[in-house]
Amino acid sequence: MAKPNVISKNELIESAKECLVTNGIEKFTLKAVAEIAGVTQGTVYYHFRTKEQLLIDITKDICDNSWNEISRTNENLLRMALESSKSRCSSTSYYHKLFLTLITSSFTNERIREQMGDILHKENQALSSNLSKIWSENPVEGVSPDTWGIILNSLIDGIAIQALLVKEFPIEKTYSELEQLLLRLTNLSIQEGNQ
Template sequence: MAKPIGKSKQELIQAAMQCLVDNGIANFTLKLVATYADVTQGTIYYHFKTKEQILLEIIKYICEDSWGKLFENDQFTISAALEIIKSRFKNDAFYHKLLISLIVLGFNNPLIKEQLGQVLMNENDSLLFGIKKLWRASPIDGVSLTTWSIFFNALIDGIAIQLITCEDFPIDTFYKELEKILITIQQLEE
């Protein structure tokens, strides 16, 4: 198949994200993405063979973009990291709804499971990179910085589940208090 002329893969991902925000996961189709991107379905299928593939690309894009913004000025702070994480809850938390939906699909699809596993490992690595900027060593003997990064990633995804399922989840209060906890942990290391 010849490469279609028109939109870049990145532009298609942007259109797909807007389509997802506007229509939700249940109504998300490659045909609808083509409409949002103002391209043919063939253009979409050239870049993304399946709906799941474009959804994985959206997850990867959000992860890389958010961590890239955080590290671009070498100004990693607890507050900045929490703001990036909170930004993923915008637009009705579609990032985490998408992530959880893909995890469920991964139960029966080894390729999706493998690709999501890589996304999560990249997230852990990004967190580890940030933690190393804040801490010279773990504040608790015998607990590696790698374990801290995995713990924080799991914590954030677990909070996302509560945010999605609990209508009155106190997100602002939670993140304000989480920031206090993290600053206190950081002070233990100093």
């Protein structure tokens, strides 16, 4: 039996995530979300006018939750951020499939492009802000924290693309070596700050 129309947008987003896990992005529909949430399809349409809008809101929710969790700690910030992004590169994770599907849709849909651009901008800022916590000094003169955020965000998304497409992609090795690279940059930053 369907619940009355007193379900929150956040509860629907959680049901939509469950729907993605259960059905995959290929079989994701607003009707399937309504069934999992136990509400009418009209209730889902009330909160999300289109499937794309619901998918964008899921993406925003995942990003916001991830950055909020990472930003709450000062210890092992780098490791937590890398573990979070690595966990989204597995073949069972729907996040990057969803993210890349929306990016592709944004090439022909201005509304999706604006919203995905906002998500990327927010991620770049979160990376810049968190790197500023880790690096007392900029490890490479002439490269701003904002540019570091953009570079690292692009690097993480590029690794995700390869992990999704290359059958035997070395996720563990790649992330381990990426962590070593970032730790070296951190050590350079500390050495610069001590001089």
